[in-house]
Amino acid sequence: xxxxxxxxxxxxxxxxxxxxxxxxxxxxxxxxxxxxxxxxxxxxxxxxxxxxxxxx
Amino acid sequence: xxxxxxxxxxxxxxxxxxxxxxxxxxxxxxxxxxxxxxxxxxxxxxxxxxxxxxxxxxxxxxxxxxxxxxxxxxxxxxxxxxxxxxxxxxxxxxxxxxxxxxxxxxxxxxxxxxxxxxxxxxxxxxxxxxxxxxxxxxxxxxxxxxxxxxxxxxxxxxxxxxxxxxxxxxxxxxxxxxxxxxxxxxxxxxxxxxxxxxxxxxxxxxxxxxxxxxxxxxxxxxxxxxxxxxxxxxxxxxxxxxxxxxxxxxxxxxxxxxxxxxxxxxxxxxxxxxxxxxxxxx
Ligand SMILES: [Zn+2]
Numbered sequence: 001x002x003x004x005x006x007x008x009x010x011x012x013x014x015x016x017x018x019x020x021x022x023x024x025x026x027x028x029x030x031x032x033x034x035x036x037x038x039x040x041x042x043x044x045x046x047x048x049x050x051x052x053x054x055x056x
Numbered sequence: 057x058x059x060x061x062x063x064x065x066x067x068x069x070x071x072x073x074x075x076x077x078x079x080x081x082x083x084x085x086x087x088x089x090x091x092x093x094x095x096x097x098x099x100x101x102x103x104x105x106x107x108x109x110x111x112x113x114x115x116x117x118x119x120x121x122x123x124x125x126x127x128x129x130x131x132x133x134x135x136x137x138x139x140x141x142x143x144x145x146x147x148x149x150x151x152x153x154x155x156x157x158x159x160x161x162x163x164x165x166x167x168x169x170x171x172x173x174x175x176x177x178x179x180x181x182x183x184x185x186x187x188x189x190x191x192x193x194x195x196x197x198x199x200x201x202x203x204x205x206x207x208x209x210x211x212x213x214x215x216x217x218x219x220x221x222x223x224x225x226x227x228x229x230x231x232x233x234x235x236x237x238x239x240x241x242x243x244x245x246x247x248x249x250x251x252x253x254x255x256x257x258x259x260x261x262x263x264x265x266x267x268x269x270x271x272x273x274x275x276x277x278x279x280x281x282x283x284x285x286x287x288x289x290x291x292x293x294x295x296x297x298x299x300x301x302x303x304x305x306x307x308x309x310x311x312x313x314x315x316x317x318x319x320x321x322x323x324x325x326x327x328x329x330x331x332x333x334x335x336x337x338x
Contacts, residue, residue, distance in 0.1 A: 020066045021088045037088075052215055053114040054065075055189030055260065056291060056308040 004044050006031060015042060057082045057333060060104030062120045062131070064089045065112045068314045069325075073108060076325035080333075089116050099127040106336055107131035108289075108328070109310060114142045114187060117310050132332065133309045137287030141309035145186050145222055147285065148304075154284045156277070157303040159295070160225040167207055170221035174203055180226040185210060186217035191258035196226060226255075227295045227303060233257040234268060234294040234302075236278045237311065237324065238287075240331030243278035245322040246270050247315065265315035277302055285309075288335070289328055 004013050008031035015025060021037040024047055032047040059082045063070045066086075077084045085104050089111055094100055100123075107124050109131050111117035122135040133141075140146045145163045152158045159182075162173030174181045174197070183206045185193045193210065197203035203223075210218050236246035251263035259265060274294070281292050281304060291311025295303045313324045 020063075020071075020086055021091060022064055023066050037091075048065075051113050052192075052213065053187060053189070054112045055192075056310060056312050 002042055004042060006033065007044055007046060008033075013044060015044075057106075057336070058085055058104045059083070059329070059332075060085045060087050060102060060107035060124075060129070060131075061110055062087045062089055062107055062117075062124065063110040063112075064116050067112065067312070069312055070110045072314075072317070073110065073325045073328070076323065077329050080326065080329050082329065087120075089120050092120070094123045100124075102129075104129060106332065108332070109133055109138070111310065114138070114189070114310075118142070130336075132288035133290070134287065137285060137290075138309040140285050141287070141290065141307040142187055143217075144184055144188075144306065145217075145220070147307050148222075148224075150284055151281060151304050151307075154280075156280055156284065157297075157300050159227050159297075159303055159305065162221075162223045164221050164223070165219065167204070167221070170207060170223055171200055171203065173221075173223050174200065177223060177225045179203075182224045182226050183207065183210070184222050184224065185213070185215050186220055186222050187215065190260035191256045194256055196255060227297050227305075229255075229295045229297060231255075231257075232263075232266075232296075233305065234274070234296065235316070236268075236270065236274055236292050236294060237313065237316065238278045238282040238290045238292060239324070239328050240288060240335055241279070242331070243270060243275045243282075244327060245316060245320055245324065246274065247319060259312075259315050265319045267320045274302065277304075281307060288332070 006027045009029040019035045023035040025033045033044040034047040036043045059077045074084050118138045124131045148158045148161045164170045180198050195206045231252045232248045232250040246268040248266040249257040249263040251257045257263040291308035293305040
């Protein structure tokens with residue numbers, strides 16, 4: 001487990017070590033976040049909005 | 057074997073495919089599309105023997121399949137299959153011209169023509185965005201007035217095909233439809249999607265999945281669809297029409313299968329990987 005900062009409220013967010021980039025995490029502040037990976041370093045950013053061309 | 061997975065949003069399906077490929081002893085190389093850059097004069101640095109296409113965004117799926125194919129790595133599904141399956145007009149016309157039953161459908165480029173096509177088909181009709189998903193923006197119009205409103209909604213979206221109208225007869229089906237999966241040379245599993253409250257039976261809209269026994273007719277139909285649309289792994293939506301029998305509603309080139317695995321216990325990912333290895337070795 002790794003503890004990251006929520007880019008919206010600044011609070012702590014716990015993420016699995018083997019999280020994939022793009023993985024969605026919902027924070028208790030209500031923010032939908034996605035995992036970003038730079039080299040081996042994980043961080044979080046605000047998740048992309050659901051697109052019109054998403055889904056089956 | 058080195059199996060690449062092209063993805064943007066890792067859902068249950070993508071994680072399950074990764075896990076099952078590892079269980080089968082393969083090396084998995086996740087390729088996060090949003091962080092990829094493709095240059096025209098060089099190859100992306102990925103040593104995969106083959107790829108599985110799993111982008112949730114249609115445009116990213118078509119584009120990454122194309123770019124990966126263009127550097128000589130096989131990917132399922134390939135971009136031509138994705139173009140044929142994500143575009144409902146292409147799917148319907150390709151299938152119906154190949155004598156595979158679909159709901160009777162009219163495509164027109166202008167609103168008055170679309171209204172005229174609806175009178176010919178007979179109300180109620182269904183209007184669908186040509187490229188859409190999860191049942192969004194699909195509407196049943198009881199009369200000309202409501203069809204006109206739905207066309208106006210479509211016109212004000214930002215969809216690429218917003219000024220092309222896809223109008224379809226309303227199939228009087230039971231309160232369910234069928235989702236069947238074509239995987240390699242077989243159609244091993246399927247479900248009913250039951251929704252007594254909504255004629256749209258997408259599980260994204262709350263339909264309940266129930267297991268389905270695949271009969272010979274359904275299996276043959278699924279393989280015929282795959283033969284015409286192409287690809288290796290398709291989710292095929294089938295209606296049961298009282299008079300016509302099985303008709304093909306839609307084909308999905310990056311199918312979701314979480315509910316299918318949940319209610320049938322069939323390991324879709326493992327089956328897909330096994331079939332892919334058989335195919336690759338040939
Ligand atoms: Zn937060």
